[in-house]
Amino acid sequence: MGILDGRTILVAGVTMDTSIGFATARFAQEQGATVLISNFGRALGIPRRIAKRLPVEPVVLELDVTDPAHLEALPDAVREHADHLDGVVHSIAYGNPETLLGGKFMDGPWEDVQQALHVSAYSLKSLTSACRPLMTPGASVVGLTFDATVAWPAYDWMGVAKAALESTSRYLSRELGKDGVRVNLVAAGPLKTLAAKAIPGFEDLESMWQTRAPLGWDNKDAEPTARAVCALLSDLFPATTGEIVHVDGGFHATGA
Numbered sequence: 692m693g694i695l696d697g698r699t700i701l702v703a704g705v706t707m708d709t710s711i712g713f714a715t716a717r718f719a720q721e722q723g724a725t726v727l728i729s730n731f732g733r734a735l736g737i738p739r740r741i742a743k744r745l746p747v748e749p750v751v752l753e754l755d756v757t758d759p760a761h762l763e764a765l766p767d768a769v770r771e772h773a774d775h776l777d778g779v780v781h782s783i784a785y786g787n788p789e790t791l792l793g794g795k796f797m798d799g800p801w802e803d804v805q806q807a808l809h810v811s812a813y814s815l816k817s818l819t820s821a822c823r824p825l826m827t828p829g830a831s832v833v834g835l836t837f838d839a840t841v842a843w844p845a846y847d848w849m850g851v852a853k854a855a856l857e858s859t860s861r862y863l864s865r866e867l868g869k870d871g872v873r874v875n876l877v878a879a880g881p882l883k884t885l886a887a888k889a890i891p892g893f894e895d896l897e898s899m900w901q902t903r904a905p906l907g908w909d910n911k912d913a914e915p916t917a918r919a920v921c922a923l924l925s926d927l928f929p930a931t932t933g934e935i936v937h938v939d940g941g942f943h944a945t946g947a
């Protein structure tokens with residue numbers, strides 16, 4: 692018996708098989724869930740091909756979280772395949788690597804910062820609101836952050852967006868707790884995904900994990916992160932909301 696037996700989960704943000712969303716979709720299926728995935732949609736053919744590599748080929752929905760029409764259409768798009776959602780995974784972020792990341796903090800233009808905040812933080816609220824009519828009591832929303840309690844080299848405005856995401860998650864947990872809906876984040880260590888590879892200088896961050904993470908850290912293995920996301924989606928954490936669970940080999944607990 693799996694921890695997600697009988698549950699229906701939407702995983703938003705699957706592009707490649709390196710995506711944290713892909714590892715989450717795979718582990719969720721292995722744990723008994725029916726999974727729907729969504730992608731931005733600029734090149735929907737790629738996630739549609741990648742989806743075939745999952746144990747069960749999932750429905751792939753197009754969803755740009757900054758497009759009000761997409762968000763409005765989402766409940767009906769889901770209803771074509773499932774009558775409710777027990778869980779929603781927000782595995783989405785974007786910040787222009789040329790203007791906002793890799794040492795560009797002092798020069799990042801507001802238009803690009805605004806876009807990063809919209810796609811990476813505000814969208815946790817937008818996606819959750821869009822899915823709200825489908826959610827049952829006991830439903831769980833889980834997002835992905837990169838520990839925003841400190842300032843990192845290279846991460847720059849994406850770090851600010853993650854701080855906003857973390858706060859958004861706490862406010863959402865206040866709003867939705869009365870309906871029995873939990874909202875939590877997983878703070879993952881650096882993983883070699885498309886999003887991470889686009890950040891100039893991210894490899895310097897990754898190298899710190901090799902010497903400092905007490906448990907060690909494999910930046911090609913998203914499964915530990917996926918497992919934590921699925922645990923938070925399940926009823927193994929029935930009284931936990933507004934929380935950030937670190938899956939970083941213990942890096943966050945070390946000072947040097």
Ligand code: NAP
Pocket residue numbers: 703704705706707709710711712730731732733734754755756757781782783784785810835836837878879880881882883884885886887
């Ligand atoms: P990824 O595979 O590139 O996933 C990011 C996803 O965001 C992609 O599917 C991307 O779609 C999607 N996206 C971008 N703009 C969007 C929009 N407007 N609407 C809908 N979807 C949009 O990279 P990932 O590393 O797995 O990232 C997943 C999450 O984990 C992100 O929140 C990221 O910040 C977080 N995280 C990553 C790491 C790491 O080291 N990799 C560590 C901690 C946390 P397209 O590919 O089509 O643009």
